[in-house]
Amino acid sequence: xxxxxxxxxxxxxxxxxxxxxxxxxxxxxxxxxxxxxxxxxxxxxxxxxxxxxxxxxxxxxxxxxxxxxxxxxxxxxxxxxxxxxxxxxxxxxxxxxxxxxxxxxxxxxxx
Amino acid sequence: xxxxxxxxxxxxxxxxxxxxxxxxxxxxxxxxxxxxxxxxxxxxxxxxxxxxxxxxxxxxxxxxxxxxxxxxxxxxxxxxxxxxxxxxxxxxxxxxxxxxxxxxxxxxxxxxxxx
Numbered sequence: 001x002x003x004x005x006x007x008x009x010x011x012x013x014x015x016x017x018x019x020x021x022x023x024x025x026x027x028x029x030x031x032x033x034x035x036x037x038x039x040x041x042x043x044x045x046x047x048x049x050x051x052x053x054x055x056x057x058x059x060x061x062x063x064x065x066x067x068x069x070x071x072x073x074x075x076x077x078x079x080x081x082x083x084x085x086x087x088x089x090x091x092x093x094x095x096x097x098x099x100x101x102x103x104x105x106x107x108x109x110x111x
Numbered sequence: 112x113x114x115x116x117x118x119x120x121x122x123x124x125x126x127x128x129x130x131x132x133x134x135x136x137x138x139x140x141x142x143x144x145x146x147x148x149x150x151x152x153x154x155x156x157x158x159x160x161x162x163x164x165x166x167x168x169x170x171x172x173x174x175x176x177x178x179x180x181x182x183x184x185x186x187x188x189x190x191x192x193x194x195x196x197x198x199x200x201x202x203x204x205x206x207x208x209x210x211x212x213x214x215x216x217x218x219x220x221x222x223x224x225x226x
Contacts, residue, residue: 008151043115043202043217044154088153095213098167101153 003027006089006102015111019076023089023102026070030091030100033065035074038086038104047087048074079109113137115218117203123224129191132221136184136205143180144215145188146202154202154217160186161208190223198225 006023013019021035032051036044048063050056050072056063064073072091076083086104116135124130136143141162146154157176159167162183171178175194180186190197200220206213 004153006153041219041222043204043219045217046214049214090153098156098159099154099215101155103152 001026002103004089004091004100004102007105008103010106010108012108012110013079015079015081015109017079017109019074019079019083019107019109021074021076021087021089021105021107023072024070025072025091025100027093028067028070029093031094032092032097033063033072034090034099035061035063036088036090036101038088040085044088076107079107081109081111083107084109115203115205115216117201117218117221119221120219121222121224123226124193125226126195127192129189130193130223131187131189132201132203132223134186134188134203134218136186136203137207137216140205140207140216141183142206142208142213143186144204144206145178145186146204146217148200148202148220150199157188193223193225195225198223 004025035048037047038044050063050065053065053067060077062075086106088104089102090099143160145157148154158171158178160180178188200222202220204215204217206215
């Protein structure tokens, strides 16, 4: 069993809808939680970062961490076709630890 | 500010041939990472450098893979000989010491196809 599980999708939503993404993990030692966006033929870019539990909002993006359930989420409001990409969750034990990635969820936002 | 630069962007080789990838990190970033991303998977760390020193190479298949980071700036990842299973995207990333969560910035990757 992988340490970080993520549904690969694809997840198809109409423009303007809320995109809901999530990951589960098995190791309670993870403290840093990230969401990366990866466009086709590009490297991942950091979208959101959360330390420990709680919520974080940045524009149309909201990240949530529930350590008791070992579950993290990313919500994208008012989705746009430009949000079509693969979204990767990632986590690590400490600031300098190895990033453990999920498999990524492909999101398609249709006009 | 220029991002992480990688070359070549694409490489097609036959199995048993050698191949090398080059990475130039963001200026001033002392930590450099090489990842491998298989199709439909997230990146997996191969090796991490702190300046010139490889501090985590536990996932690097040392029988055929090698890496170096001379002078603590550019880095080269080599595979010799390549196998069919090495087909993947090889990503380089860099980060700056002293930040509170050590954000990693990724390059566009080198897409390797082994025939």
